Amino acid sequence: MKKILALLTACLLVSCYTHNENPLEQIRARGIIRVATVVDIATYQTDQSQPSGAEYDLITQLAAKQGLGIEVIRYPNINSLYEGLARGQADIAAANLSPSKQRKKRFLFSDPFMQVKRQLVFRRGENRPRRAEELSGSLVVSAGTAHHHRLQKIQADWPQLKWRESKSLNAIDLLELINDNAIDYALVYSNQLDLMRLTTPELMVGFSMDKQVNLSWAVLKTETSSDQNPDSNDLLKLINASLVSMRQSGELEVLLERHYGHARNFDYVDNRTFIRHTANRLPKFRQWFIEAAADQVDWRLTAAQGYQESHWRPRAKSPTGVRGLMMLTLPTAKQLGVKSRLDPKQSIFGGTRYLLQLKDRIPDRISEPDRTWMALAAYNIGFGHLEDVRILTQRQGGNPDSWAEISQRLPLLREKRYYRKLKYGFARGDEAATYVKRIRRYFEILKQLEDREFEVVKTDTEIDFETPKF
Structure with missing residues (x-):
C-alpha cells in the first residue's frame, strides 16, 4: 500500500x-x-x-x-x-x-533582460566586510532566492559560513532591518539596493559575490x-x-x-540632506504643492522640482536674477500673474502652471514620462534650446521623441561645432540633464517616503526563518 x-x-x-x-x-x-x-x-x-x-x-x-x-x-x-x-x-x-x-x-x-551584481550589504558606521571570511554577524537572505545556492558554493570552501533564510521578508524588508540595526548583513541584487538606497542612504556595499548575474523570467x-x-x-x-x-x-x-x-551615481550627502528637509521644510509647503498640482501633475514631482530649484527656500536668489522657491525669472512671473516671487504660495502655483504650459507645447506623440522630463529640461534651459537638442538628435540619427536619446546630447549644446548650427545657440545643456536627473531622484524618494508601507521587524525573534526545499 x-x-x-x-x-x-x-x-x-x-x-x-x-x-x-x-x-x-x-x-x-x-x-x-x-x-x-x-x-x-x-x-x-x-x-x-x-x-x-x-x-x-x-x-x-x-x-x-x-x-x-x-x-x-x-x-x-x-x-x-x-x-x-x-x-x-x-x-x-x-x-x-x-x-x-x-x-x-x-x-x-528566458534570455536575460538585465545584468546585476549580487551584493553583501551592511550599515554605514559598522566594520566593512570585504569577503565572506570577514563576516562577523547575522546574515539573512530571502528564502527561495538564488542567493542560497551561491552561499552554498562559498560554504563548500569555507564551512564556517552561516546564514538564515526568511520566508516572510523580501529584499526591502531585509534592507530596512539593516538600516534599523536589527540584522548585520543581507544579500540582495544591485538593482534592489540602488533603488532602496534613495531613502535609506546608510546602506553600504561590503563586497559583490559575482561580477554579473543574469535576471530572467521563468x-x-x-x-x-x-x-x-x-x-x-x-x-x-x-x-x-x-x-x-x-x-x-x-x-x-x-x-x-x-x-x-x-x-545611478548615488550621492550619500545629497540624499541624506534631502530626506532631512522633507521632514523640516516640506511640510510648510506640501498642501500648496498638492493644490497647485490639481490632478494635472503629481504634486511630488513639482515638490521635487522645487527642491532642486531652491532647496525649498522661499527667498532663494541666483546670480542670474531668478528668485523664489520655484526660481522664476521676472518676465515669466509677470506672464504667469505672480506678483511676488518671494511669496512661496504664488511661486509654487506659478511654477507649476509654467511647467504645465511647457508640457502642453511638447508634441502629443511623445509619451510619458518623456514628455515630463522634456518639460523639466525646458523649464531649466528654455523651450528653444529643448527644440535645438531635439533637432540635433534627429540630425545624428537618433529619436528626437526619446528623452534617453536627447539627454545624452544635451551636453553638446556647450560645444561650438554643434551650437553654431542651431537656432538658439549656446546653452548649458549638461546642467539641464543633471537638473532632470536630480528631480527624478528626489521624485522617487518622495514616492517611496509617501507610498511605501513597511512591515518593520525589530528583533530576530520576530523573523520567520525557514530552510527552503528544492
Whole structure:
C-alpha cells in the first residue's frame, strides 16, 4: 500500500511540474498572460494604487505587442511563486529571478533582460566586510532566492559560513532591518539596493559575490521542452524573440533607464540632506504643492522640482536674477500673474502652471514620462534650446521623441561645432540633464517616503526563518 501511495505521489508531482498542452495557445485563447510575481521595489509595487516596477512595465509592453493583456498574481515569497507556476496558476514568473541548477530542473528561463551584481550589504558606521571570511554577524537572505545556492558554493570552501533564510521578508524588508540595526548583513541584487538606497542612504556595499548575474523570467517546462532546446517551448521562444527585438530597437534600454537612471551615481550627502528637509521644510509647503498640482501633475514631482530649484527656500536668489522657491525669472512671473516671487504660495502655483504650459507645447506623440522630463529640461534651459537638442538628435540619427536619446546630447549644446548650427545657440545643456536627473531622484524618494508601507521587524525573534526545499 505504501509503495502504491508513493507511486501516486510521484505521478502527481510529475504532472504538476510538466504540461503536455501548448501554453502559448492557451494564453492566446484567453487573451491574457498570467504573471506570477512578488512585491519588490525593482519588480512590482503600487504607487497611488497604480502598479509600477521595471519588470511589470516590461512584461506589459511585451504583452501589448502581442495584443494581450496581463493578470498579475502576487505571491508572498519566491518559493510560493515557483510552486504557483508549477501548478499552472501562472504562465510566467517575473520577480528579479536568477536561474540556478536546482530551478532549471523544473523550469526554463528566458534570455536575460538585465545584468546585476549580487551584493553583501551592511550599515554605514559598522566594520566593512570585504569577503565572506570577514563576516562577523547575522546574515539573512530571502528564502527561495538564488542567493542560497551561491552561499552554498562559498560554504563548500569555507564551512564556517552561516546564514538564515526568511520566508516572510523580501529584499526591502531585509534592507530596512539593516538600516534599523536589527540584522548585520543581507544579500540582495544591485538593482534592489540602488533603488532602496534613495531613502535609506546608510546602506553600504561590503563586497559583490559575482561580477554579473543574469535576471530572467521563468516558465514551466513542457514535456517536449528542454534546456538544450528552449525554442521547443513556444512561450519561451516568443519571450526571447520579443526581448531581442526590444533590445535591438532600444526600447529595453529606454525602459531600464526610466526605472534605474535616476538611481545611478548615488550621492550619500545629497540624499541624506534631502530626506532631512522633507521632514523640516516640506511640510510648510506640501498642501500648496498638492493644490497647485490639481490632478494635472503629481504634486511630488513639482515638490521635487522645487527642491532642486531652491532647496525649498522661499527667498532663494541666483546670480542670474531668478528668485523664489520655484526660481522664476521676472518676465515669466509677470506672464504667469505672480506678483511676488518671494511669496512661496504664488511661486509654487506659478511654477507649476509654467511647467504645465511647457508640457502642453511638447508634441502629443511623445509619451510619458518623456514628455515630463522634456518639460523639466525646458523649464531649466528654455523651450528653444529643448527644440535645438531635439533637432540635433534627429540630425545624428537618433529619436528626437526619446528623452534617453536627447539627454545624452544635451551636453553638446556647450560645444561650438554643434551650437553654431542651431537656432538658439549656446546653452548649458549638461546642467539641464543633471537638473532632470536630480528631480527624478528626489521624485522617487518622495514616492517611496509617501507610498511605501513597511512591515518593520525589530528583533530576530520576530523573523520567520525557514530552510527552503528544492
